[in-house]
Amino acid sequence: MEFEGKIALVTGVGHGLGLETARQLRAMGASVYGADVHADEVAEVVAELGAGRVRQMDVTDPAAWADWSAEVLAREGRIDILVNNAGGVVGQVHHPVEEVADGAWDAVLRVNLTAAFYGIRAVAPPMKRQRGGAIVNISSGAGRSVSLTGIQAYTSAKAGQIGLTRQMAYELGPYGIRVNCVAPGFVRSNPTTEKQWEGMGEQGQRELVASVPMRRLGYAQDIADGVLFLLSDRAAYITGQVLSIDGGMQLF
Numbered sequence: 001m002e003f004e005g006k007i008a009l010v011t012g013v014g015h016g017l018g019l020e021t022a023r024q025l026r027a028m029g030a031s032v033y034g035a036d037v038h039a040d041e042v043a044e045v046v047a048e049l050g051a052g053r054v055r056q057m058d059v060t061d062p063a064a065w066a067d068w069s070a071e072v073l074a075r076e077g078r079i080d081i082l083v084n085n086a087g088g089v090v091g092q093v094h095h096p097v098e099e100v101a102d103g104a105w106d107a108v109l110r111v112n113l114t115a116a117f118y119g120i121r122a123v124a125p126p127m128k129r130q131r132g133g134a135i136v137n138i139s140s141g142a143g144r145s146v147s148l149t150g151i152q153a154y155t156s157a158k159a160g161q162i163g164l165t166r167q168m169a170y171e172l173g174p175y176g177i178r179v180n181c182v183a184p185g186f187v188r189s190n191p192t193t194e195k196q197w198e199g200m201g202e203q204g205q206r207e208l209v210a211s212v213p214m215r216r217l218g219y220a221q222d223i224a225d226g227v228l229f230l231l232s233d234r235a236a237y238i239t240g241q242v243l244s245i246d247g248g249m250q251l252f
């Protein structure tokens, strides 16, 4: 029970990597609070995490962050962990750069990068008071290289999360707060990745798997395992780092 007594916030907890991370944290003793924008997802997760622990919330809304952190603090008195997981391509597909609309660019930046900033800003004061905390931002292999989706804003936002991680690690380190980042490879964890996978066709699928040194795609559990390591005391002297969890796709 490595996380016994720890109070954790996880965003995008409705399914996929966020749900698996919440499940693992809970199994290891943490008191987990989750947020997701979709009401039906929230309803399903409530059954698992418990009433009052899952909030329907848009992570791109700064006021919602203020409410959520205040509510958890009122109930628990502290916040030890934040996992900024909610994100993705917001239903978008690739368009040539000259055809990308302002709103499309902004939407992807907001959910992946700006929301991570809002989250860190909300939990920094209690973590500073406690003189400790651990934050993990879920970036992507796209943020270290390019995106399979070809979506310019996604690559930019995920790279931006890495910069945010480093700057926050530098600023918050003196308070005992660690900030790290995970860069997953391709995980078939949601309708968008399923669509991408189907769109590749059999030949493309074979080529993708063959391009991974470990010769398989990732599972949500692979990603959650790395997140939990970075959140745990086993990573007590690790901050500002990016951990690729991708079967060796990014080798540098």
Ligand SMILES: NC(=O)c1ccc[n+]([C@@H]2O[C@H](COP(=O)([O-])OP(=O)(O)OC[C@H]3O[C@@H](n4cnc5c(N)ncnc54)[C@H](O)[C@@H]3O)[C@@H](O)[C@H]2O)c1
Residues within 6 Å of the ligand: 011, 012, 013, 014, 015, 016, 017, 018, 035, 036, 037, 038, 041, 057, 058, 059, 060, 085, 086, 087, 088, 089, 111, 138, 139, 140, 141, 183, 184, 185, 186, 187, 188, 189, 190, 191, 193
């Ligand atoms: N699956 C992959 O291959 C992969 C690879 C690299 C990085 N990632 C990143 O991992 C994270 C999780 O991905 P996933 O595959 O589990 O995605 P997912 O779509 O399965 O889960 C994301 C969750 O976030 C929620 N969400 C989306 N927008 C939100 C908002 N504005 N406010 C609150 N909740 C919101 C969704 O409802 C969903 O439940 C994302 O940041 C994604 O970019 C995923």
